[in-house]
Amino acid sequence: MEKILFVMNPVSGGIDKDETILRIHWLSVREKFDFKFRYTTGENDDETLQAEIDWYRPDRVVACGGDGTVLLVARNLINTDIPIGILPLGSANGLATELTIPEILPEALELAVKGQVSRPIDLLRFNEKYLGIHLGDIGVNALIVKNYAQSGDRRMVGYARHLFRAFQESEQMQYTIKTPGETYRKEGYMLAFANARRFGTGVYLSLNGSMSDGRFEICNFQEIQLEELINLGLTKFELFLDEEMYSDVISCKEAEIEINREVDFQIDGEYIGKVEHLTISTIESAVRIIVPGGEDEEEETGIA
Numbered sequence: 001m002e003k004i005l006f007v008m009n010p011v012s013g014g015i016d017k018d019e020t021i022l023r024i025h026w027l028s029v030r031e032k033f034d035f036k037f038r039y040t041t042g043e044n045d046d047e048t049l050q051a052e053i054d055w056y057r058p059d060r061v062v063a064c065g066g067d068g069t070v071l072l073v074a075r076n077l078i079n080t081d082i083p084i085g086i087l088p089l090g091s092a093n094g095l096a097t098e099l100t101i102p103e104i105l106p107e108a109l110e111l112a113v114k115g116q117v118s119r120p121i122d123l124l125r126f127n128e129k130y131l132g133i134h135l136g137d138i139g140v141n142a143l144i145v146k147n148y149a150q151s152g153d154r155r156m157v158g159y160a161r162h163l164f165r166a167f168q169e170s171e172q173m174q175y176t177i178k179t180p181g182e183t184y185r186k187e188g189y190m191l192a193f194a195n196a197r198r199f200g201t202g203v204y205l206s207l208n209g210s211m212s213d214g215r216f217e218i219c220n221f222q223e224i225q226l227e228e229l230i231n232l233g234l235t236k237f238e239l240f241l242d243e244e245m246y247s248d249v250i251s252c253k254e255a256e257i258e259i260n261r262e263v264d265f266q267i268d269g270e271y272i273g274k275v276e277h278l279t280i281s282t283i284e285s286a287v288r289i290i291v292p293g294g295e296d297e298e299e300e301t302g303i304a
């Protein structure tokens, strides 16, 4: 009987998980699979998850939460063949959007449990230490993520307050970006490192990027416009929606970045700290994520 481990963030997105839990129980009877829940606590989740994977030896692991929960699962399944399903239950589900995973819970659950198509996904490695799966950035957005995390207020109104504060406080940065072929000097309010083509809203960040091409995109935001931020219905990864702002994009396999001062840095919604220097590289095809079959134009492979 297939074994499925559900890794559930009980607080993600401020969403009650009771319906999800009930549906999983019901589906396990219908589809005849064995399952376990592992609830995250925000403390030592890597260690407990790794121990659970070693002990239970699941055939697939389903991340139930936002991008942070998917990243937790991904970094504990690197170099295994265990595919990852996603139930998008976070305040930021940018990765699920990118991979065209259904937003509707029953559909996402059917896919996560029964999907037979998985896609190899690259991970990003920052300063040889931190892994990322979707988006990292320095500057104004990282400052918002920091303030938001520190406040403990998960509501939108709290978020809006942090957005205004960060917008007022943020100063322009100067950076030197070295890629294997070139050195660029730029200035701006935010530098994003994207293993993806689009933000959570579906707005494209780069038309050519892919999560499976061994490359990532560095996007410089020279300007930020408050009016757009307010008008367009925000979540913490969906700030910059003016398409003209995406023109300053570098696509590369690795990069080294020097910043003229210490700035805030976040990865997939987690505040990391202040940095003045960053190295970024890709780990190609590090994990496999279950996606809707036949609907994506990129490489897909059946689950072994």
Ligand SMILES: Nc1ncnc2c1ncn2[C@@H]1O[C@H](COP(=O)(O)OP(=O)(O)OP(=O)(O)O)[C@@H](O)[C@H]1O
Binding pocket: 009, 010, 011, 012, 013, 014, 040, 041, 042, 043, 065, 066, 067, 068, 069, 070, 089, 090, 091, 092, 093, 154, 268, 269, 270
């Ligand atoms: N039981 C818990 N209590 C508090 N925080 C938790 C718990 N479990 C996980 N976390 C934290 O939740 C964050 C990941 O959240 P995730 O990205 O899955 O959902 P989200 O709703 O998009 O995130 P956020 O809460 O940052 O808006 C991590 O910082 C993790 O440490």
